[in-house]
Amino acid sequence: MTIANIDDGEPERIPSADEVRAETEDWTRRINDLFETIRSWLPADEGYEVDLSRTVLMDERMTWSHGLPAYRLPSLGIRRAGVGLLRFVPDARWVYFTRGRIMIQGMKWPARLLDKGAAPGDVHWRLYTMWGPIGGIPFDAAALQSLLGEPR
Amino acid sequence: MIHFRAIWNAHAVTDGHFREFADEEPGDAEWANTWANLRQFNANAYFVLLWSQAEVEINQLCDELIQRKRNDSDWDSQRAWDLIGEHGPTGRKLRGPRDLMDRIALLCKKGGRVYNRLSELYRLRSRIAHGEILQSGLDTAEIAAELEALIKELKATP
Numbered sequence: 595m596t597i598a599n600i601d602d603g604e605p606e607r608i609p610s611a612d613e614v615r616a617e618t619e620d621w622t623r624r625i626n627d628l629f630e631t632i633r634s635w636l637p638a639d640e641g642y643e644v645d646l647s648r649t650v651l652m653d654e655r656m657t658w659s660h661g662l663p664a665y666r667l668p669s670l671g672i673r674r675a676g677v678g679l680l681r682f683v684p685d686a687r688w689v690y691f692t693r694g695r696i697m698i699q700g701m702k703w704p705a706r707l708l709d710k711g712a713a714p715g716d717v718h719w720r721l722y723t724m725w726g727p728i729g730g731i732p733f734d735a736a737a738l739q740s741l742l743g744e745p746r
Numbered sequence: 747m748i749h750f751r752a753i754w755n756a757h758a759v760t761d762g763h764f765r766e767f768a769d770e771e772p773g774d775a776e777w778a779n780t781w782a783n784l785r786q787f788n789a790n791a792y793f794v795l796l797w798s799q800a801e802v803e804i805n806q807l808c809d810e811l812i813q814r815k816r817n818d819s820d821w822d823s824q825r826a827w828d829l830i831g832e833h834g835p836t837g838r839k840l841r842g843p844r845d846l847m848d849r850i851a852l853l854c855k856k857g858g859r860v861y862n863r864l865s866e867l868y869r870l871r872s873r874i875a876h877g878e879i880l881q882s883g884l885d886t887a888e889i890a891a892e893l894e895a896l897i898k899e900l901k902a903t904p
């Protein structure tokens with residue numbers, strides 16, 4: 595049994611530049627993998643289209659404090675009949691107690707995905723919405739379908 | 747009544763507006779950094795607000811525990827609890843030890859999972875409250891859910 599040390603002054607452990615670089619590469623890989631998975635979840639015969647033409651600039655405090663360059667990641671839009679429904683926008687790799695955050699735009703109320711995986715290779719995207727359970731739900735094909743059906 | 751969900755919802759809505767401002771100048775790095783900083787301050791403020799709600803509940807649970815133990819008919823069990831908490835002229839203030847983590851230690855096993863996790867979150871709250879600028883962001887959706895679950899576990903402890 596380990597008793598936690600109560601010390602307000604305990605410093606944050608800052609990853610090295612090499613660790614940040616490796617995490618950034620892993621984050622990019624996870625975003626691309628997730629977007630491929632989302633694409634595979636869309637029913638082929640219901641007229642959905644995927645748009646990966648837009649990018650977002652990633653320039654977080656953790657990267658620029660090491661002098662590492664900003665970089666761009668794709669955002670994933672879902673359209674039907676020429677109308678934009680949802681857009682998944684990578685927001686931050688460095689969020690406490692998570693391995694990254696993606697904002698979901700296009701609905702009436704805010705929603706987000708958090709990767710709750712414990713380590714590289716352990717990926718657990720969870721969906722948090724203002725109307726769903728406070729602890730979120732696993733992000734799977736059914737969760738995507740429910741998002742597509744939300745009012746906007 | 748704890749307002750964890752309402753607080754994270756309030757943060758989600760305000761954060762959404764901050765992001766809309768940030769998106770207005772998509773190629774401007776200085777603009778993006780300005781709004782990234784504002785989003786972080788906003789998240790930190792809501793995180794401290796979540797903690798204040800947790801503290802209300804922890805104090806209430808401590809009051810109830812101390813009162814219950816002081817009412818024990820067995821003096822051997824009661825006497826140590828009579829020394830915990832302050833005695834004021836108009837009645838007792840029952841919150842127990844001054845330090846929040848000591849109060850939490852009255853409600854769960856020191857060194858156990860619940861205690862250590864609350865300790866970790868409390869240290870983070872203290873660093874923000876004492877003015878540190880964190881390198882990583884915070885997500886109140888996740889923390890609201892976790893604080894709610896931890897408080898439920900404290901309530902379940904006899």
